[in-house]
Amino acid sequence: MKDRFQGPVMTRRGQVEDGSTTDQRLLDSRGPADWVHTDPWRVLRIQSEFVEGFGTLAELGPAIGVFGSARTRLEHPDYALAELVGRRLAEERFAVITGGGPGAMEAANKGASEAGGVSVGLGIELPFEAGLNQWVDKGINFRYFFARKTMFVKYSQGFIVLPGGLGTFDELFEALTLVQTQKVTSFPVVLLGTAYWQGLVDWLRQTVLAEGKISAKDLEMFTVTDDVELAVDLMVEARRGRVETPAPHRPE
Numbered sequence: 536m537k538d539r540f541q542g543p544v545m546t547r548r549g550q551v552e553d554g555s556t557t558d559q560r561l562l563d564s565r566g567p568a569d570w571v572h573t574d575p576w577r578v579l580r581i582q583s584e585f586v587e588g589f590g591t592l593a594e595l596g597p598a599i600g601v602f603g604s605a606r607t608r609l610e611h612p613d614y615a616l617a618e619l620v621g622r623r624l625a626e627e628r629f630a631v632i633t634g635g636g637p638g639a640m641e642a643a644n645k646g647a648s649e650a651g652g653v654s655v656g657l658g659i660e661l662p663f664e665a666g667l668n669q670w671v672d673k674g675i676n677f678r679y680f681f682a683r684k685t686m687f688v689k690y691s692q693g694f695i696v697l698p699g700g701l702g703t704f705d706e707l708f709e710a711l712t713l714v715q716t717q718k719v720t721s722f723p724v725v726l727l728g729t730a731y732w733q734g735l736v737d738w739l740r741q742t743v744l745a746e747g748k749i750s751a752k753d754l755e756m757f758t759v760t761d762d763v764e765l766a767v768d769l770m771v772e773a774r775r776g777r778v779e780t781p782a783p784h785r786p787e
């Protein structure tokens with residue numbers, strides 16, 4: 536009786552079950568394939584997004600997330616504003632991370648790329664997918680929103696938020712919630728465009744704060760300005776104050 540090896544496992548006599556090799560079974564892809572639409576398989580796909588994201592972004596260096604409307608048109612002043620933000624951040628040696636889409640994201644990537652900075656786009660699969668914009672120099676396209684959001688907050692030291700819609704609000708409020716709940720050590724959040732954001736800030740103060748749903752301190756978690764230099768200075772200042780100590784080792 537010959538020894539039978541299946542990978543590291545050796546069987547003999549009555550323990551030998553199958554004459555095929557593992558490779559054969561892998562490559563002779565037969566049988567039903569509906570398991571690819573099951574949650575256990577999705578877990579592996581989700582895991583692969585984290586592996587890809589961490590692997591690609593771990594050595595990025597200091598980076599700032601720039602959020603803003605996918606619908607900002609080239610001729611709108613917010614496009615030039617986002618482009619300036621991207622450029623100034625790159626000049627201050629920050630990598631610029633956007634959602635990799637059109638509008639304000641594209642403008643910030645353009646500014647960063649043209650200034651010779653690291654222009655990152657974390658795209659998302661959407662039913663009306665447009666792909667990563669042409670100014671993304673390092674990009675990942677995610678299937679899952681929550682995996683992508685983890686990358687924004689893990690690899691950004693601060694956020695500059697331009698006028699936007701629901702997607703922008705989602706990103707802004709996620710960042711603020713993480714600061715409020717101390718899930719991240721405080722990072723600067725700047726709302727750029729006073730005319731656009733003031734209404735929201737007034738409502739937060741006059742209704743949300745007045746009704747006791749937030750505390751006055753929460754309103755200090757962000758700065759509202761039209762001044763790109765102030766926005767960038769706040770990011771630079773925060774970087775200076777950041778002590779890059781490795782997280783203490785704790786088994787999870």
Ligand SMILES: C/C(=C\CNc1ncnc2c1ncn2[C@@H]1O[C@H](COP(=O)(O)O)[C@@H](O)[C@H]1O)CO
Pocket residue numbers: 601602603604605606633634635636637640657658659661665698699700701702703704706
């Ligand atoms: C609407 C159109 C394309 C959408 N493409 C997007 N690609 C990447 N990221 C996106 C996209 N749309 C939204 N996002 C994310 O949300 C923020 C912008 O959302 P808003 O609702 O436009 O404010 C942005 O920061 C992205 O991270 C075709 O025009």
